[in-house]
Amino acid sequence: MTVDTIREGEWVLLYYDERKSYVVRVERGKVFHTTHGSIDLSTLIGLPYGATVETNVGEKLIVSRTRFVDRLEGLQRVTQVIYPKDLGYILLEAGVGPGSRVVEAGTGTGFLAATLAWYVRPSGRVYTYEVRRDFYEIALKNFEVLGVLPYITPRNKDIRDGIEENDLDAVVLDMPSPWEVVEEAASKLLNGGTLIAFVPTTSQVERTLHSLKKTGLRMVEVTEIMMRKYQPKPGELRPQSLGVTHTGYIISSRKL
Numbered sequence: 001m002t003v004d005t006i007r008e009g010e011w012v013l014l015y016y017d018e019r020k021s022y023v024v025r026v027e028r029g030k031v032f033h034t035t036h037g038s039i040d041l042s043t044l045i046g047l048p049y050g051a052t053v054e055t056n057v058g059e060k061l062i063v064s065r066t067r068f069v070d071r072l073e074g075l076q077r078v079t080q081v082i083y084p085k086d087l088g089y090i091l092l093e094a095g096v097g098p099g100s101r102v103v104e105a106g107t108g109t110g111f112l113a114a115t116l117a118w119y120v121r122p123s124g125r126v127y128t129y130e131v132r133r134d135f136y137e138i139a140l141k142n143f144e145v146l147g148v149l150p151y152i153t154p155r156n157k158d159i160r161d162g163i164e165e166n167d168l169d170a171v172v173l174d175m176p177s178p179w180e181v182v183e184e185a186a187s188k189l190l191n192g193g194t195l196i197a198f199v200p201t202t203s204q205v206e207r208t209l210h211s212l213k214k215t216g217l218r219m220v221e222v223t224e225i226m227m228r229k230y231q232p233k234p235g236e237l238r239p240q241s242l243g244v245t246h247t248g249y250i251i252s253s254r255k256l
């Protein structure tokens with residue numbers, strides 16, 4: 001059996017209990033602060049995954065490997081982001097897989113662009129547009145620490161000024177006014193390609209639907225993903241009392 005040890009630059013999950021865990025990237029010389037004390041991340045390097053470590057106040061944490069979705073939690077957030085419940089559906093609805101070419105806007109924190117990039121690897125590409133320089137720079141850093149930058153072409157550009165790419169498998173718009181872009185986006189899709197817009201309000205859905213009529217795109221669907229988590233306690237099984245109650249609507253359409 002090979003021993004899988006923690007290396008610098010890798011992401012780890014620090015598990016405290018069923019209610020609290022942390023996700024952090026291992027950097028030499030960096031001290032990570034938790035509500036259960038702090039830990040010098042250098043001390044994790046070389047330990048086997050699954051090891052138990054102690055914070056400076058003697059609290060125990062299990063160090064585990066991460067999934068991609070865990071790593072998103074460890075990123076610096078500067079905008080509203082797309083949540084996993086919507087990311088999963090968007091990926092399937094957009095038909096994204098290895099080799100896909102996808103345009104996305106706006107980049108924001110980079111959750112959606114990074115997730116798309118993770119699934120189009122190793123031969124596909126995500127072209128992501130962000131109008132604000134400060135968000136663009138933070139997203140670049142987020143892509144780098146996630147290891148997805150090689151599969152992304154980031155553009156610090158207003159997508160309303162034009163989409164530079166052609167022959168796209170999908171365009172995914174997570175920006176306040178997708179209706180200003182749908183005609184251009186539709187013209188850039190391959191046959192069978194999908195256009196998706198994600199918006200938080202029904203008035204934005206209406207405007208997007210009106211604009212879609214001008215594009216000739218078909219198979220239009222409006223979807224809201226409702227997810228309810230339960231407290232996993234035998235004998236006390238019931239929905240959790242707190243959680244995200246609304247994210248947004250997913251409008252999808254196809255070029256036939």
Ligand SMILES: C[S@@+](CC[C@H](N)C(=O)[O-])C[C@H]1O[C@@H](n2cnc3c(N)ncnc32)[C@H](O)[C@@H]1O
Nearest residue numbers: 081082106108109110111112130131158159174
């Ligand atoms: C809700 S955030 C996107 C969040 C991102 N999809 C994520 O999952 O992290 C919307 C972003 O769109 C950007 N934006 C708004 N209008 C834009 C435009 N016309 N072109 C490019 N980016 C735009 C905003 O600056 C903002 O960063």
